[in-house]
Amino acid sequence: MRADQVVCLGILFVVSVIDMKYRKIPIGILAAMNAGAFIFQFLYYKEDKVLVAGGIVIGAVFLFISRVTGEGIGYGDSLGILGLGAYLGLWKLFEVLSGAFFLLALCSVIVLVRKKMSRKIALPFYPFLTAGYVLWMIGEIRV
Numbered sequence: 054m055r056a057d058q059v060v061c062l063g064i065l066f067v068v069s070v071i072d073m074k075y076r077k078i079p080i081g082i083l084a085a086m087n088a089g090a091f092i093f094q095f096l097y098y099k100e101d102k103v104l105v106a107g108g109i110v111i112g113a114v115f116l117f118i119s120r121v122t123g124e125g126i127g128y129g130d131s132l133g134i135l136g137l138g139a140y141l142g143l144w145k146l147f148e149v150l151s152g153a154f155f156l157l158a159l160c161s162v163i164v165l166v167r168k169k170m171s172r173k174i175a176l177p178f179y180p181f182l183t184a185g186y187v188l189w190m191i192g193e194i195r196v
Contacts, residue, residue, distance in 0.1 A: 057093060058190060061140060064089075065183040068133065072179035078129035087132060090140040100142045108138025108146045130178040137182070145189065153178070153185030 064086060071078055094105055112135025119131045138146045157176065164170045 069179040072177040087136040090136040104142035107143030112138040152188040
């Protein structure tokens with residue numbers, strides 16, 4: 054595990070706690086996350102620039118979806134996906150999002166079956182994004 058991955062995990066963890074507590078992420082934190090991802094990618098990382106651009110496009114698509122759905126997916130969640138896209142690139146972002154959406158769907162089904170929430174209640178997304186990132190990190194471990 055690289056130091057940048059630990060830093061990213063720490064940031065995602067802190068933002069997850071904020072998301073669960075307040076259901077809103079301050080714009081300053083989101084701006085710093087995205088700026089950090091872009092600066093890191095530009096200065097240090099050797100990811101293929103086309104894949105990085107693809108990750109950024111996925112984040113932009115989520116921002117568009119947020120706009121069109123009236124924040125069905127919150128802008129904060131979409132900005133987090135944009136930053137992860139800049140940091141990870143297209144395919145790694147897809148892996149993280151696959152894990153996050155799978156876990157979100159599983160949790161939603163469990164919560165609905167137990168009748169703890171109605172289907173109109175929104176769950177905070179950053180904890181699932183963080184869990185998806187952890188699953189991706191576990192998958193990256195080479196034995």
